[in-house]
Amino acid sequence: MRYFTHAFAFVVLGLVAVGCASATRFDSISVRGSENFRREVSNSLTLLKTKSPSFYATITNNVAVVRTGARVEIEIHTDAKPARLLLPASVPTDSTIWRAGVIAHFAYHSHLYRQFLLDHAGIQCVPYNEFRWRDAEKRCLEFQLGALRDLGAPAGEFARAQSEPHTIENTNPTHP
Numbered sequence: 001m002r003y004f005t006h007a008f009a010f011v012v013l014g015l016v017a018v019g020c021a022s023a024t025r026f027d028s029i030s031v032r033g034s035e036n037f038r039r040e041v042s043n044s045l046t047l048l049k050t051k052s053p054s055f056y057a058t059i060t061n062n063v064a065v066v067r068t069g070a071r072v073e074i075e076i077h078t079d080a081k082p083a084r085l086l087l088p089a090s091v092p093t094d095s096t097i098w099r100a101g102v103i104a105h106f107a108y109h110s111h112l113y114r115q116f117l118l119d120h121a122g123i124q125c126v127p128y129n130e131f132r133w134r135d136a137e138k139r140c141l142e143f144q145l146g147a148l149r150d151l152g153a154p155a156g157e158f159a160r161a162q163s164e165p166h167t168i169e170n171t172n173p174t175h176p
């Protein structure tokens with residue numbers, strides 16, 4: 001009977017160990033998801049760190065967590081804490097450089113949001129125009145293109161960045 005008890009305890013500990021392995025720390029960023037996801041994100045962050053240090057500094061100052069999500073999304077906190085970036089699992093067309101550019105783009109949305117709070121003491125609500133829409137989106141796109149330049153991205157990835165539905169939507173001039 002005692003052997004059965006030990007066997008059960010081993011299985012439970014094994015499951016706990018697997019659960020703990022789903023997060024990796026890359027400098028100040030916690031990367032959470034499958035082993036493949038964590039490797040891909042870490043590869044993109046490595047590229048940024050080595051080939052684009054100033055962009056990398058902006059990213060690490062403004063993103064605390066990168067984890068898997070159904071679509072690309074940045075969860076920005078209202079109290080100026082660094083944000084959580086959600087990324088979907090990669091598809092074959094997503095190169096390591098491309099994903100680095102996406103990380104840079106959304107980190108810059110967080111940067112604009114947090115910078116507004118720093119520049120406007122006492123204001124709790126950041127207008128969309130300051131961190132999301134129109135000129136703000138163009139600044140995020142420029143930051144993404146700058147990262148792609150530093151990383152030596154192929155021409156097709158610059159064109160892809162400029163035609164992303166997210167950017168088309170956010171630069172829509174009908175936004176108030």
Ligand SMILES: [Zn+2]
Pocket residue numbers: 105109137140141166167170
């Ligand atoms: Zn954007």
